[in-house]
Amino acid sequence: MKHTSTIEVQHVSKRYTDDLEVSPALDDVSVTIQHNEFFTLLGPSGCGKTTLLRSIAGFEQVTSGDIRIGGQRVNDLPPFKRRVNTVFQNYALFPHMSVAENIAFGLEMQGLDRGAIPGRVKEMLALVQMEHLAKRRPAELSGGQQQRVALARALAPKPDVLLLDEPLSALDLKLRKEMQVELKRVQQEAGITFIFVTHDQEEALTLSDRIAVMSSGKILQVGSPNEIYERPQHRFVAHFIGDINFLPGNLRQCPQNGSLFQPEGLPVEIPCNLGERANSGKMQLAFRPERSKLVEPSQPHHLRGVIEAVLYVGTATLYQCRLPNDAKVMLRESNEGGSSARAVGSQVAVHLPPHACLLMEA
């Protein structure tokens, strides 16, 4: 039996125009979102995140494919008949109503028994820790407080799923961080599914149970924050989530030493831990700056280079390093123990442990 809040998006495409020259806003998207997940749609501007969210909410008609909620096909259901609710970027609070009246509004619309409304409003105010401000108007609240009211109002009718479109983007960085913690707490306390849209990779990594990374109307990869960061399956995903280096080159299989990668134009072969999926031929080696180790003395399988720039970032130092083939890579060394920075112009050897090596199609 499917949970009533399971969302299935099946081969959904969305075109806003009949002009086939214009690529679709959603291009054959399929994904299943489970009950109680904090699920994030992440991608750059214009990749289709909002369109997907609005299609689930029922504000957009999809061109093809199906959307199911709790197993029921909802393509033809209007928004108010789907058990989902939306929190918009600009909060959309009613300016002439108090905080409590704003929260009650959706309950009245829903036709909840009048006697039950004050109790539910109180419960929602407590959930977002706004009891003391129940009588204020939206204009008398800070951005973070308005965000809490919007959240309480959307949760009051007890939807199965809450859709949130960049709800924190109007807040300054410090408040944004506080509200991230709040959102996660509220989602867990309310025990419902959140589908959250953001273009901020750090926010997505911090909050989500799973992330779908989107580009040009497609979902490229779905996974836990750890899977998306540690095992990106596309160059785009690797690049969008954090810093990463790419070296084109050639992979060969060696019976004694496993998979060996030779970066183009460099006289080294780097052992890679590839397990089952051993391919050969032209590939790209990718590695995160913090997974490389600056070492001495150098071994034959170490990359060698010259430090060109030093960036101190508090907990770590970043080095831009030029390799003999003129490729540049970023390396990161922790400043734990107060180690002193390496100088510009110094020679370094770089060890890439096999588990740090990701291989992608060239």
Ligand code: ATP
């Ligand atoms: P952002 O982060 O900037 O909000 P997004 O990832 O949410 O972007 P969408 O708003 O879903 O992207 O837009 C996807 C594509 O569809 C874009 O190319 C956009 O220009 C186009 N688009 C969105 N809404 C409409 C519309 N009402 N009419 C025509 N084209 C649209």
